Amino acid sequence: MSFKVKSLSRWWEKIKAKFAVLHAQDFLGVDDYDKIAETVIKAHCNGILNACVLNDYIPKERISEALKAFKKRGLRMVIMVVSFMGTAAAKSLRITLPNYYVAEDIEGHKAEWPNPLTGEPAHMMWCPVRPERRSKLLEMCRSLAELGVDGIMLDYIRYGGSQFCYCEYCREKMAEEGIAVEGLTLRDTINPRNPIRRKITLWRSQNITSIVKEIISEVKRVNSDVAVGAYTVNHSYPESNLFALGQDFEEFSKILDFIMPGSYYSELWGSTWPGVVAEYMKSLSKKAKIWIGLASYRLRTAQMLKLNIYEAFSHGADGVIEFGGSPEGVKSHDRPHHWRALSEAYQFIEGIESLLSFERIKPFVAPYSIRTVKKRGIEEGLPYTDNYREVLQTFMGMGVPVAAGDPQEAYSGIILTGLEALTEEEALEISGTVEERGLGLLAFYQSGLYVLTEKGEVKERNVLNKVLGDGYGSPPSISPKLKALDPSHPILQSIKMLKMEELALRSLTLANIKSSTSKVLVTSETPIFTLITVNTPGKGRTVHFAWPLTEDKNYLKEPFRRLYRASMEWAAPKPYAYIKSEHSLDLTVRKKGKTIFMLVTNIMKGSTLYNPRPVRNVKIYLNVPYRDVESAETCREAEVKFEPSREGTDLSLSVIDDVEGIIVKLK
Ligand SMILES: [Zn+2]
Structure with missing residues (x-):
């Protein structure tokens, strides 16, 4: 049989x-x-x-x-x-x-692109x-x-x-669905805010x-x-x-x-x-x-x-x-x-x-919201995912392991980009993670200011007020001059050697945050606007920056890099793991039973002909007591040593060329 x-x-x-x-x-x-x-x-x-x-x-x-x-x-x-x-x-x-029938816009222009030499259509998009x-x-x-x-x-x-297709057939079909396209201009058909175009977005x-x-x-x-x-x-x-x-x-x-x-x-x-x-x-x-x-x-x-x-x-x-x-x-x-x-x-x-199949450990989670994409991203034209990319790349570039996911998956902290619309439930989850589990929260710009209602509408309501300790006013329009109120705070210690002006926040968009229970770290002089606040709700700690993280202003640039790094260390004093030395290396962490697998990748940016330099003397902090570490070895040629550091262990790697994997066995 x-x-x-x-x-x-x-x-x-x-x-x-x-x-x-x-x-x-x-x-x-x-x-x-x-x-x-x-x-x-x-x-x-x-x-x-x-x-x-x-x-x-x-x-x-x-x-x-x-x-x-x-x-x-x-x-x-x-x-x-x-x-x-x-x-x-x-x-x-x-x-x-x-x-086949070539698609056309509302003015009858065809969706075809010519060969520059012959002028004949080289390719076209069919309806x-x-x-x-x-x-x-x-x-x-x-x-x-x-x-x-x-x-x-x-x-x-x-x-x-976005301007296609308004051929006769498509118009008929839209009419059957009750979508009236008469009177729409070409401009309307590429405008996400147009109420008829919103219906067409769904239909398309x-x-x-x-x-x-x-x-x-x-x-x-x-x-x-x-x-x-x-x-x-x-x-x-x-x-x-x-x-x-x-x-x-x-x-x-x-x-x-x-x-x-x-x-x-x-x-x-x-x-x-x-x-x-x-x-x-x-x-x-x-x-x-x-x-x-x-x-x-x-x-x-x-x-x-x-x-x-x-x-x-x-x-x-x-x-x-x-x-x-x-x-x-x-x-x-x-x-x-x-x-x-x-x-x-x-x-x-x-x-x-086999090591990649271990369970992912997410020290820092930056939640990604497809609902924000569909509401604020498309209908309000906010660059939500683009901003999300910049936040992720900034922290990845500092060796702070950050991942998309649920706040509950985070081991050490949560990062909010400031453009998301949270549901009440998500806001509660984030607050609970900070207040009860004692995780850190790094919040940018208008974090927690917009809520997505059960009806799917975006409303202005300050749902993270309690953990951030901040309220919001109308957005400021005047360029601020900076002033540190508590220069000895550990976060500001990181940039004390620099003039505050080097933060160069003048041309940034700012949220008008107003402290309710938080402590103001940096303000502008005249007019007075709050720029950085810190708060200690329940067991956790939060840092709120009034600006969104944008590439041209602060992508991996000093002193921002130092500021974010110090904020991370203050808000999450026991991070699961991060690159402790000043290297631009991306770190991810996985675990199975008594084995931790860390993958470290070198970073390269720009249309350069030069490969990234191999980096030497890399130090990685791992929040596992030294006495619990049995052994550490690498997948390639780097030598690895480990020694006690605070309550955890520092791993030192001799060199990382483009990538290296570290296997840490626990006792
Ligand atoms: Zn069509």
Whole structure:
């Protein structure tokens, strides 16, 4: 007798995806798929994203042949399907351009972009509502599932921009839903505050979510082991994706098996950017695995690619898909150093995979709110996620381990960006964490000032007044001159050598905070505005800064860095772990039983040709008594020593080049 045992968890739930990409021109030119599969294995990849489906074209025979070579070696092959974008340039690959209806704005301008040399349309976005392209997509995905692919990733599963689509068909459909577009101007159609456009935002996202749903049920009907995922343009944040492109990440995450958030602009935003994306995407995802999309062809150095890969996995990504370095043996293998970097980074990740599966310890939590994205982010046009990124990157850059999550998950403290609208429940949870559990709270700008009601409305109400000890007045409009009221406070000691003017707060937006029970640390002279307050509610401590953390003013700059660092040390006097030496290193912590795993990644920022310098004599504080530490060892070449420090232990590392893992065994 034989039993057919069906595994409860699917392949994409069991692996950490370490994928490379085969572009259409590469895939269509390969003579020997066995050789490509071997090259991919040697680079420590466990799968390939095959970007070979453009327009209406599916190279069926080639896909079958490649699948044989890949499956034989246990490699996964996910096919990328370009959904609503047509490419005229694919002519060079003998792929014809089909004639679907091109989307149009309210003035009748078509969603097409010309080739600058010929003036002919090079690519266009088809109307995602009309049935012709939608049914073709279903048919294409069905036939891919029948071919036996491991997964399908929907690319361009979206609108071409906030101004589309107002074709006759879409207008009729909107009229059926009671959405009156008559009288709307082009300006109105790109204005998130316009009340009719708000209805259209929801309607548009429903059109996109519904085609994704249809594709999923069609594919799963053929074979439930085929993963279905989508590409989301994360370098433009969830706010603009939902408003401009019609992609609702939260809805996507409920139905898809994986989402690949593209996190491309890491030279602009620094190497920690994919880590930030992993944090907030994991935090909003209901079910979908998060596979971070990287594009090393946009990077000048291969080193940045490695750091990006470490950051993504370090911050909880379920996988990485890399679009830049192509495998040896294909046409576009013009960046062999990027392929080597990918291989080295994937090899390191492979080596620590079991350690990465330990439970994440979150010393500091900065809660991410998808509800704030949908209300304040889109309707009020606030740069909520952008600000969230800056807060996370600032603390990551100081070696303060910060993660997205629930306040209750925090071990040492909570950080609020000051733009979020909290629910009453969230505010209570934060207050309780501070007052009863004794955690620290670092609050910026208008923290706790906006509340999200049960009806889903944003109201002004000071829900953190008790813990912050602050009220709010009308926002000040005059540039303040600074004055320290208690220069001997430990927080101000950190910057005492500098003139207060060096805080350079003049051009910052300030919240007009007014102390009720808190102690004022810094004010302006004339007119008098409060800039920093501290409070000691219950067992906890809080610090409130009147300004939002913005990159141009204080991203990792002195004296802000010292100020935030000292505030963290004062508010959370026993942090679980942090980088104690003055290095720009990102630290994450995991634990299983009596083993603590810390991953330290070097940081790089800007479009520099220089790699980050290896850092020496790194000191990490761990809040575990020295007598409880059995041993400490590193994953790579650094020497590690440990010695008692306060109530905990200091770990000293000789050198960190790009990444290092530290395994601490407890007695
Ligand atoms: Zn349309």
